[in-house]
Amino acid sequence: MAALRALFIAGAGTEIGKTYVTAALTRRLRDQGRAVTALKPLASGVPAIDDPAFADSDTAILLAAQGLPVTAETVEACSPWRFSAPLAPDQAAAREGRALSLDALVAWCAARLASHPAPEDEGADGKTVLVEGVGGLMSPITADATGLDWLDRLGLPALLVTGSYLGAISHALTAIETLRAHGVPLVGVVVSESASAPTPPETVADAIARRIAAPVAVLHRGAGFPDALAGLI
Ligand SMILES: Nc1ncnc2c1ncn2[C@@H]1O[C@H](COP(=O)(O)OP(=O)(O)OP(=O)(O)O)[C@@H](O)[C@H]1O
Numbered sequence: 001m002a003a004l005r006a007l008f009i010a011g012a013g014t015e016i017g018k019t020y021v022t023a024a025l026t027r028r029l030r031d032q033g034r035a036v037t038a039l040k041p042l043a044s045g046v047p048a049i050d051d052p053a054f055a056d057s058d059t060a061i062l063l064a065a066q067g068l069p070v071t072a073e074t075v076e077a078c079s080p081w082r083f084s085a086p087l088a089p090d091q092a093a094a095r096e097g098r099a100l101s102l103d104a105l106v107a108w109c110a111a112r113l114a115s116h117p118a119p120e121d122e123g124a125d126g127k128t129v130l131v132e133g134v135g136g137l138m139s140p141i142t143a144d145a146t147g148l149d150w151l152d153r154l155g156l157p158a159l160l161v162t163g164s165y166l167g168a169i170s171h172a173l174t175a176i177e178t179l180r181a182h183g184v185p186l187v188g189v190v191v192s193e194s195a196s197a198p199t200p201p202e203t204v205a206d207a208i209a210r211r212i213a214a215p216v217a218v219l220h221r222g223a224g225f226p227d228a229l230a231g232l233i
């Protein structure tokens with residue numbers, strides 16, 4: 001199977017493991033000799049670069065997984081839209097007197113995707129581009145648009161990340177049904193084990209897998225990207 005050129009990492013919710021999974025996938029693909037660019041184009045709850053807390057930001061975690069240092073240039077190239085308030089991006093932007101345009105976000109992502117030759121066309125020179133979404137699938141990103149509109153416009157296949165907390169099954173199935181209704185190809189689902197959950201993550205993964213056609217895999221706490229999905233990306 002040809003390697004995927006680009007993938008959107010969507011969440012069934014926020015704080016669910018998208019960055020953890022994207023970083024694990026980045027390391028996994030790089031270990032296989034693949035070149036990877038991991039992007040978090042839009043991020044809220046991001047401290048200033050010179051704040052020690054920046055080390056815990058999605059941007060810093062994704063740069064580290066790519067083997068890149070944190071500099072003004074690498075941060076800007078990974079996450080051009082950063083807002084400090086830990087809120088939905090439209091609200092976080094408003095707190096700073098700023099506004100985000102979906103057209104500008106889509107154009108920036110499209111340019112980054114166009115600047116990367118497809119792996120199957122360019123061999124070792126090609127890069128796989130991973131785009132982490134923000135919040136849940138339909139979290140607001142501008143006054144009018146949600147993350148689903150962003151994904152729709154990019155036309156990328158999705159990897160859905162969910163948790164294993166009580167309620168995660170419904171959150172995941174709702175997101176999967178929404179992706180299906182919008183014609184977004186679903187490459188797979190990762191159940192990233194929640195810190196506190198009443199059942200093993202395998203129970204959650206089984207409950208989702210019985211109801212959908214795409215593959216579902218578990219990522220245990222602290223573990224690497226699941227083998228069952230790595231071969232599909
Ligand atoms: N499988 C896992 N093993 C260990 N820690 C995990 C795992 N999944 C998630 N976490 C931790 O849970 C927290 C939330 O995960 P993460 O930051 O990846 O969520 P997110 O979906 O990217 O959130 P956001 O919506 O803010 O982008 C982080 O501290 C992360 O390290």
Ligand SMILES: C[C@H](N)[C@H](N)CCCCCC(=O)O
Nearest residue numbers: 014044045086087088135139
């Ligand atoms: C601050 C947080 N970690 C994310 N960056 C933003 C989550 C926005 C969620 C909005 C919502 O869907 O209600």
Ligand SMILES: [Mg+2]
Nearest residue numbers: 018019058132
């Ligand atoms: Mg994240």
